[in-house]
Amino acid sequence: MTLSAEKRTERSVDSLQKVYAFVISLALVQAIQIVLIDRTTMDFVDIHTMLQRAPAFVALLLVLVPFYHGMNRHLDVCYIENTEGQRAEAALLFDFVVFFVDSCLLFAVAYSIGHDLRAFAFLGVLLGVDVVWSAISHFIHYTLTEVRSVKRWAVINGMAVGAGLFVGLNQWYSPAAKAWLLLVIALGRTVCDYAFCWSFYFPKDVGRRPSAVRTLTEESRG
16 A cells, blocks of 8 residues: 555654654653662662752753644644645654754753753753754745744743853852752743744644644734
8 A cells, every 4th residue: 555645744753753752751761760769779869869959850841841842843833734835855854853862862961960060051952952953944944934933942942041051151159059040041941932932832723724834824923
């Protein structure tokens, strides 16, 4: 049986989503184990140690959830719902590579919890990669529409990286204070992400419209 072009694209997108979900699931399991268990004794850590590791763990969750949500929406909009657009295999491959790198960076964040501010450094790298991807993805998929969510991701993540660098390189704060301040930045980034890109994450009445990109464009005008 020969699959249609649409069906082949759907299967490719589904495979990418499953790979991404699998790797970030590993990251979550790793993060939970590190927060709760001492790697040397394999026993539960004390409350003080748990609180020390909490900022990086919560920051990971705050970034992981919208990244996973946004990745799925982007793939659905560009390759599944957009029935009128061209489905470029090279663009899908580019998304696959970048999202796989993102998932590996999320795993690195999880593994680095408890190692000073290393987890936040990996989060910064992750956001930096997403800034570059957002700029390129906008020109590939959204230049002919008024959908601004991808450009907003670039701005929001770029500002978060700048604020994180200011805190991380500032000598006035202790490592513990830096961790909590970086957590506040991660929280602010996610709040801004959902606040400014709400219609992209939760589109209204996309179901049977001929083009999801067109639907999102109409919403962005409102």
